[in-house]
Amino acid sequence: MATANMKDVKRRIKSVESTMQITKAMQLVAASKLRRAKDKAVAVRPFFETLFKTMCDISCDSAFKSVYTKKKFLNSTLLIVVAGD
Known part of the structure; x- marks a missing residue:
């Protein structure tokens, strides 16, 4: 009986x-x-x-006019798309 317990303990240690x-x-x-x-x-x-920095310059520059920066609606979402090309 003692050997069975010892085997269980050794198996548990290995595990x-x-x-x-x-x-x-x-x-x-x-x-x-x-x-x-x-x-x-x-x-x-x-x-x-x-x-x-570029986006900050664009958003702060009041002389910069674009269709994409025009404010249309209150509580609207701004999406900025940056493409690799």
């Missing part, structure tokens, strides 16, 4: 160690993905700042 190993691998993968996403966000930052 926990296996789970810890899998969890560690998942943590490393998640850290790698997060680092990659952060690098992409940092790389896009100059483009965003230039685009933001």
Whole structure:
């Protein structure tokens, strides 16, 4: 009877160690993905700042007249479409 308990304990220890190993691998993968996403966000930052500055200049410039910047309705939604071409 004691050997059956000992086998169960050893099996449980092995199972926990296996789970810890899998969890560690998942943590490393998640850290790698997060680092990659952060690098992409940092790389896009100059483009965003230039685009933001341009949009601020357009919205604050009262001499700039366009069909797309004309105010038509109160409580309307502003959509800004930026295309690659």
